[in-house]
Amino acid sequence: MRALRRRLTRAGLSGLIVTHLPDLRYLCGFTGSSAALAVTRWRACLFTDGRYGQQASEETQAAKVEVVTSSAAVAAVQWMAAQPGVRLAGFDPAWTSVAELARWKAALPGRLRRSLLAAVPGPMVERLRAVKDDDELVLMTEAARTGCTLFERILKYIRPGMAEVEIAAELEHQARLLGAEGMSFETIVASGARSALPHGRATGIPLPRRGFLTLDFGIIRNGYCSDMTRTIFLGKPRANERSVYQAVLEAQETAVATVAAGVRCGDVDEAARSILRREGLAEAFSHSTGHGVGLEIHEPPRIGAGQTSKLMPGMVVTIEPGVYLAGRFGIRIEDMVAVARTGRQILTPAPKALIEL
Amino acid sequence: MRALRRRLTRAGLSGLIVTHLPDLRYLCGFTGSSAALAVTRWRACLFTDGRYGQQASEETQAAKVEVVTSSAAVAAVQWMAAQPGVRLAGFDPAWTSVAELARWKAALPGRLRRSLLAAVPGPMVERLRAVKDDDELVLMTEAARTGCTLFERILKYIRPGMAEVEIAAELEHQARLLGAEGMSFETIVASGARSALPHGRATGIPLPRRGFLTLDFGIIRNGYCSDMTRTIFLGKPRANERSVYQAVLEAQETAVATVAAGVRCGDVDEAARSILRREGLAEAFSHSTGHGVGLEIHEPPRIGAGQTSKLMPGMVVTIEPGVYLAGRFGIRIEDMVAVARTGRQILTPAPKALIEL
Numbered sequence: 235m236r237a238l239r240r241r242l243t244r245a246g247l248s249g250l251i252v253t254h255l256p257d258l259r260y261l262c263g264f265t266g267s268s269a270a271l272a273v274t275r276w277r278a279c280l281f282t283d284g285r286y287g288q289q290a291s292e293e294t295q296a297a298k299v300e301v302v303t304s305s306a307a308v309a310a311v312q313w314m315a316a317q318p319g320v321r322l323a324g325f326d327p328a329w330t331s332v333a334e335l336a337r338w339k340a341a342l343p344g345r346l347r348r349s350l351l352a353a354v355p356g357p358m359v360e361r362l363r364a365v366k367d368d369d370e371l372v373l374m375t376e377a378a379r380t381g382c383t384l385f386e387r388i389l390k391y392i393r394p395g396m397a398e399v400e401i402a403a404e405l406e407h408q409a410r411l412l413g414a415e416g417m418s419f420e421t422i423v424a425s426g427a428r429s430a431l432p433h434g435r436a437t438g439i440p441l442p443r444r445g446f447l448t449l450d451f452g453i454i455r456n457g458y459c460s461d462m463t464r465t466i467f468l469g470k471p472r473a474n475e476r477s478v479y480q481a482v483l484e485a486q487e488t489a490v491a492t493v494a495a496g497v498r499c500g501d502v503d504e505a506a507r508s509i510l511r512r513e514g515l516a517e518a519f520s521h522s523t524g525h526g527v528g529l530e531i532h533e534p535p536r537i538g539a540g541q542t543s544k545l546m547p548g549m550v551v552t553i554e555p556g557v558y559l560a561g562r563f564g565i566r567i568e569d570m571v572a573v574a575r576t577g578r579q580i581l582t583p584a585p586k587a588l589i590e591l
Numbered sequence: 592m593r594a595l596r597r598r599l600t601r602a603g604l605s606g607l608i609v610t611h612l613p614d615l616r617y618l619c620g621f622t623g624s625s626a627a628l629a630v631t632r633w634r635a636c637l638f639t640d641g642r643y644g645q646q647a648s649e650e651t652q653a654a655k656v657e658v659v660t661s662s663a664a665v666a667a668v669q670w671m672a673a674q675p676g677v678r679l680a681g682f683d684p685a686w687t688s689v690a691e692l693a694r695w696k697a698a699l700p701g702r703l704r705r706s707l708l709a710a711v712p713g714p715m716v717e718r719l720r721a722v723k724d725d726d727e728l729v730l731m732t733e734a735a736r737t738g739c740t741l742f743e744r745i746l747k748y749i750r751p752g753m754a755e756v757e758i759a760a761e762l763e764h765q766a767r768l769l770g771a772e773g774m775s776f777e778t779i780v781a782s783g784a785r786s787a788l789p790h791g792r793a794t795g796i797p798l799p800r801r802g803f804l805t806l807d808f809g810i811i812r813n814g815y816c817s818d819m820t821r822t823i824f825l826g827k828p829r830a831n832e833r834s835v836y837q838a839v840l841e842a843q844e845t846a847v848a849t850v851a852a853g854v855r856c857g858d859v860d861e862a863a864r865s866i867l868r869r870e871g872l873a874e875a876f877s878h879s880t881g882h883g884v885g886l887e888i889h890e891p892p893r894i895g896a897g898q899t900s901k902l903m904p905g906m907v908v909t910i911e912p913g914v915y916l917a918g919r920f921g922i923r924i925e926d927m928v929a930v931a932r933t934g935r936q937i938l939t940p941a942p943k944a945l946i947e948l
Binding site: 265266267283284285286287288289325326327328329330331332333334335336353399400402403404406407410411413415416417420430431432433434435438520521560 | 622623624640641642643644645646682683684685686687688689690691692693710756757759760761763764767768770772773774777787788789790791792795877878915917
């Protein structure tokens, strides 16, 4: 909250309306699914509805709690308007819909309708969230380790003929038993030619006797997301399957090795891309190299071509190059990597050499 | 798509930009997580990125597919601007952020920046989605039945001393095995005094020897969400616990009995609320009576106090009154109900008399 207030002052704002739930959780600890937070330089108030009254008063730190029967966000805007000394309050235009902003303005008295609210120039809270403090890094390390434990367990479970969804079901079940609150995104289990779908949902299709199997999954633990991908082989890979795997692995490891404070995100992406280009696989790598991760599965920074923003100590990003050959097979390898003061720390210690089952 | 085009014509629009994923799925069948659709009176084009190229061409109906390397929504807006005869294109202000709209406008040539895009007056596609056709009703009936099967299975699994999360884990595992793609929201397992939290997340807390246990869960199957709640009792309930349960059950059944085409949503809410008011429990019922459900877990219509919109045949809503006595206990009972041409059909046949385990 203190760091946010410094940023508010620097941006010439006397307050901020926060409605994006991960931002709320980050700033005041509230974990429910409906609330709005108004922050001024001196005060903060969380508005929520009757379903969350008790939970909000138990969880919320550094803000007063008000239970309202109408829109929490409108109540937050009206509270803001009534604070003495508040002239200009920011809101995040990325998390405020056009319709919502119209409702907020309609609830303000005429003279404030045009003057009170201003879109903040960049994602103010998300930028704070991008740099994790030590407590957060502990939680993220735990989440990533739980992911690795899950990978070990699922390797022992996989049998030929099993349906992709059975693997997803077992993985998610074990995740719960290991203390996950849920999965951070829809589990990807894509086998055979389906591994060429970068986001292949698990289907009822039985595993082929031979072919790649991509597992891309993440858990949520204490609010923080993990994200990892491993591609394994069922049966014996052919020489060209092995060599494409090696190319992806080299691209991944090369990109990981460039992760360090002060490095441009675009340069990390290029590190992976240049390896695949050398192997004639540039076209087959159809997405960015990675993304920030934390309370949300996708957060700043974006590790993509041309991104000029620089990595900072405390950022946690995924490094996940892939190659997708439509109708044939696909391979992706992904770790979570924390940017350290010097160098980096890989949060996903699971092995990456090609596993043959 | 045809019904949408009629609505566009009626609203004086020559096109619509669609970015909300459930709307996309509804209109053209695409199930990926990143795309935008541009619809004119004569043509439709889906824009997505490289990760979804193959999937989009397999799934998409009634629209051309274009894979783009930059923003899919910006590409859709630019395509729209280039269509002959398109003067005014709508977008849904509830699903378009202030930042996104600014990006769209910045990508248009100067003269179109002010004139091309207009917020549609109400949720155009969501309103179509609110009324389910026969195929959708079959899928929703299946999803709701799967929910009931899950409830039966979990009843057999629950044992005293078990942690709430174990129950959630087993429920979610069984859901997968029954063909669910995932859960439609975070499973609620709230026991003892925690049942007074309307949205009590499952915790590691062991079940008490006596007390209420609320299970509120939903699955996603073929894209459609189910939603049901049952509150059971562990041990022997006291007379007052029994009588509050009866009051909630009466409120729920009374509200269900009012569901019919032409009835105002606010009147359905009032049917439940008036029963609880009579029992002196009005204050303890701190949320709305229900909501529409379909491709999303919360859709129009809202079954809340004062809502004047009317139920239409084909709508599917939840009816879920509850009573929450902080520090003591809570009870909620929820069914999915389809509005028929005459009367209604309850999609959740699981028993509602108080179960004592």
